[in-house]
Amino acid sequence: MTAIAPSPARVRAPALLPRLALVLAALLAALFTAAGPASAHAALTASDPKDGAVVATAPAQVTLSFSEQVAMGDDSIRVMDPQGRRVDTGELRDMCSGTTVRYGTALHSGLPDGTYTVAWQAVSADSHPVSGAFTFSIGAPSATSVALPTAQAGGGPVGIAYDIARYAAYAGFTVLVGGAAFILLCWRRGAAQRPLQKLIVRAWVTLTAATLVMLVLRTPYTGSGKFADALDLDGLKAVLETKTGASLVSRLLLLGAAALFIAVLFGAYARRTAEAGETDKRKGKEKDRGADKEPGADKEANDLLFGLGIGGTVVAGGIAATWALSEHASTGIQPGIAMPADILHLLAVAAWLGGLTALLVALHKIPGIEREAVQRFSRVAFVSVLVLAVTGVYQSWRQVGSWSALTGTSYGQLLLLKVGLVAVLVAVAYVSRSWTARLTDAPAGKPAKIARQRDVSRETSPASVTVPADPKRAAQLARQRAARDSAREKQVRDADPARAGLRRSVLAEAGVAIALLAVTTVLTSTEPGRTAEQASGRDSASTAVPNRAIKITLPFDTGGQNGKGSVRIEFDPGRVGANSLHVWVDDPEGQPLDIPEIKVAFTLPAKDIGPLPLLPERAAPGHWSASGVQLPLAGEWRIDVTVRTSDIDQTTVQKNVKIG
Numbered sequence: 001m002t003a004i005a006p007s008p009a010r011v012r013a014p015a016l017l018p019r020l021a022l023v024l025a026a027l028l029a030a031l032f033t034a035a036g037p038a039s040a041h042a043a044l045t046a047s048d049p050k051d052g053a054v055v056a057t058a059p060a061q062v063t064l065s066f067s068e069q070v071a072m073g074d075d076s077i078r079v080m081d082p083q084g085r086r087v088d089t090g091e092l093r094d095m096c097s098g099t100t101v102r103y104g105t106a107l108h109s110g111l112p113d114g115t116y117t118v119a120w121q122a123v124s125a126d127s128h129p130v131s132g133a134f135t136f137s138i139g140a141p142s143a144t145s146v147a148l149p150t151a152q153a154g155g156g157p158v159g160i161a162y163d164i165a166r167y168a169a170y171a172g173f174t175v176l177v178g179g180a181a182f183i184l185l186c187w188r189r190g191a192a193q194r195p196l197q198k199l200i201v202r203a204w205v206t207l208t209a210a211t212l213v214m215l216v217l218r219t220p221y222t223g224s225g226k227f228a229d230a231l232d233l234d235g236l237k238a239v240l241e242t243k244t245g246a247s248l249v250s251r252l253l254l255l256g257a258a259a260l261f262i263a264v265l266f267g268a269y270a271r272r273t274a275e276a277g278e279t280d281k282r283k284g285k286e287k288d289r290g291a292d293k294e295p296g297a298d299k300e301a302n303d304l305l306f307g308l309g310i311g312g313t314v315v316a317g318g319i320a321a322t323w324a325l326s327e328h329a330s331t332g333i334q335p336g337i338a339m340p341a342d343i344l345h346l347l348a349v350a351a352w353l354g355g356l357t358a359l360l361v362a363l364h365k366i367p368g369i370e371r372e373a374v375q376r377f378s379r380v381a382f383v384s385v386l387v388l389a390v391t392g393v394y395q396s397w398r399q400v401g402s403w404s405a406l407t408g409t410s411y412g413q414l415l416l417l418k419v420g421l422v423a424v425l426v427a428v429a430y431v432s433r434s435w436t437a438r439l440t441d442a443p444a445g446k447p448a449k450i451a452r453q454r455d456v457s458r459e460t461s462p463a464s465v466t467v468p469a470d471p472k473r474a475a476q477l478a479r480q481r482a483a484r485d486s487a488r489e490k491q492v493r494d495a496d497p498a499r500a501g502l503r504r505s506v507l508a509e510a511g512v513a514i515a516l517l518a519v520t521t522v523l524t525s526t527e528p529g530r531t532a533e534q535a536s537g538r539d540s541a542s543t544a545v546p547n548r549a550i551k552i553t554l555p556f557d558t559g560g561q562n563g564k565g566s567v568r569i570e571f572d573p574g575r576v577g578a579n580s581l582h583v584w585v586d587d588p589e590g591q592p593l594d595i596p597e598i599k600v601a602f603t604l605p606a607k608d609i610g611p612l613p614l615l616p617e618r619a620a621p622g623h624w625s626a627s628g629v630q631l632p633l634a635g636e637w638r639i640d641v642t643v644r645t646s647d648i649d650q651t652t653v654q655k656n657v658k659i660g
Contacts, residue, residue: 043067044132047118051134052638054653056557056564058111058138062088062118063095063104070101070122070130071242075223077105082114082144113139117146121223123242129222139559140652162221165213167521172207174517176200176258177316177347178354180265184309185380186355187362187373191270195365196358203354204262207319208255215239215248247326254318261312269308272301320346329395338398345391349520352384353513360510363503374502381429388422414523421516425509432505550574552655554641560649565593567641567653569600574659576634583616583624585643592622597650599642600626604635611640634659 046065049055062079072092079088088105095102121131179200183190190196219235220226229235239245320343329342355377362369396415406412549572557564568584587593603610616624637659644650
């Protein structure tokens with residue numbers, strides 16, 4: 001017998017995939033090596049001037065300090081005067097050193113007295129935009145026509161479009177990876193089935209299109225919020241230099257490798273599995289082996305399977321890594337453990353929910369799917385749930401950090417909702433598993449036979465049916481044939497009650513999975529509970545100390561002779577109800593400064609309470625006091641201190657404090 005050499009195309013396909021896998025593995029290793037630790041979601045920790053401060057002279061610049069590295073541009077810090085005109089130079093100053101993250105912008109000289117507004121925006125280390133605004137005054141507070149920005153960075157129509165693209169990317173990845181895993185691990189004959197081919201190709205297109213949309217919208221999403229800026233080439237160039245831009249470009253490159261994987265899966269591998277099944281039929285080894293058992297005797301098919309398994313795993317892991325390297329997993333504590341755990345988490349989600357989608361399509365469109373394939377998927381889903389449980393518990397501990405953050409932060413509440421949806425999904429999956437146990441291949445023989453008869457009739461019908469010359473008659477016959485084929489498909493689907501029950505339960509699982517992906521998408525753009533609680537703690541610590549008096553010091557300058565000094569205030573116990581107030585006025589050398597008058601007022605802006613005026617009594621030179629100072633509500637109170645050093649020289653300084 002003469003040996004026939006396999007075609008070069010068939011030889012190159014399995015050999016190419018392992019090589020591609022090695023290249024991609026090296027790329028991923030380099031990416032992991034470059035990844036560094038950070039804390040999730042940047043927060044503004046300090047500013048100079050401070051929020052609400054009253055300074056005697058105009059500062060030369062405004063500086064902002066952050067809790068972690070942030071990305072900022074020349075227009076990221078804007079300073080506006082009381083009329084809304086910009087007074088900064090528009091040039092960003094990088095003042096970072098060591099662990100200190102500080103940026104600033106210079107101000108024009110000769111600024112008049114009044115209240116100035118500082119608006120800022122940046123991109124935190126976990127790729128999410130953050131923004132804020134505050135005010136300070138020169139000389140004395142004044143009316144201002146500048147409205148503090150109410151829209152958050154990453155919001156508006158651009159934010160909605162970006163979130164939709166983010167959701168589509170998650171869904172596309174899940175179906176692409178899970179559908180391919182379903183074919184390779186559970187039902188190899190599915191590679192030749194048209195409905196599954198369409199499902200996976202459409203998932204690839206969805207993921208690719210969503211990635212491109214996210215890349216184009218990244219500039220307006222983190223900046224102006226205007227769709228027109230999506231066409232800004234300079235902005236796109238700046239995005240490509242960021243961690244998120246590099247991740248999106250890497251995802252596109254990996255999707256190119258995924259396209260090769262799909263071509264081999266639905267091309268050479270599908271042909272080999274079909275040919276192996278036909279060969280077994282001709283030899284009479286097993287009846288209907290192509291429908292009842294997976295072909296495994298063909299060496300070339302096994303080589304292709306090995307190459308597809310290795311290459312597909314690396315490509316899928318690489319695509320998952322583009323999220324892990326640019327989202328929450330890459331920041332915060334233990335990023336070296338969190339990123340691999342996040343990759344495993346995403347792959348497990350895809351294997352479960354994406355495989356579930358493929359199974360649903362197969363049950364509805366391919367009546368000949370075997371019981372063994374459904375049982376294999378049941379085992380794959382069980383392993384996926386175990387991986388999800390382990391990685392999910394670790395991620396929850398890492399991102400939430402405490403029981404109070406689990407219920408007291410938006411991230412924790414969304415996480416509880418996600419856990420609830422997973423519990424519902426597992427319960428429905430248990431019902432599906434019970435339907436799977438009722439499946440038998442004997443009743444399925446008739447549907448499989450009907451399906452094969454339908455395929456045969458379709459193959460022979462073009463040769464036996466004469467197409468009428470009349471186009472209307474031809475269209476009518478085509479509609480009749482389509483209706484007949486649809487009726488046959490329905491007959492096949494309804495032939496086994498167990499399969500009908502399984503279809504319904506799997507459809508319910510898919511519905512819950514859609515909601516689960518939506519919650520997951522929102523979670524990726526929500527500040528983790530651990531950092532949200534830490535930021536809240538920082539704010540509380542900076543304004544009040546529990547069970548201790550509030551002590552603050554404010555510098556002042558009335559502009560007259562001997563008009564400089566500082567005001568020291570002690571407010572005890574700093575809580576709702578009766579408090580004692582002590583005010584000391586010192587000169588620049590720290591000695592008591594006796595001045596003609598000092599006034600104090602308390603305002604609670606959040607409740608429109610105040611100002612509540614107070615005229616403390618002079619207790620000693622440079623010392624004033626008052627007792628029984630009543631504050632009716634807890635909240636962020638503003639203390640205004642008016643200092644008069646002469647008949648015409650006076651100024652007001654203020655400070656926000658937290659009253660518990």
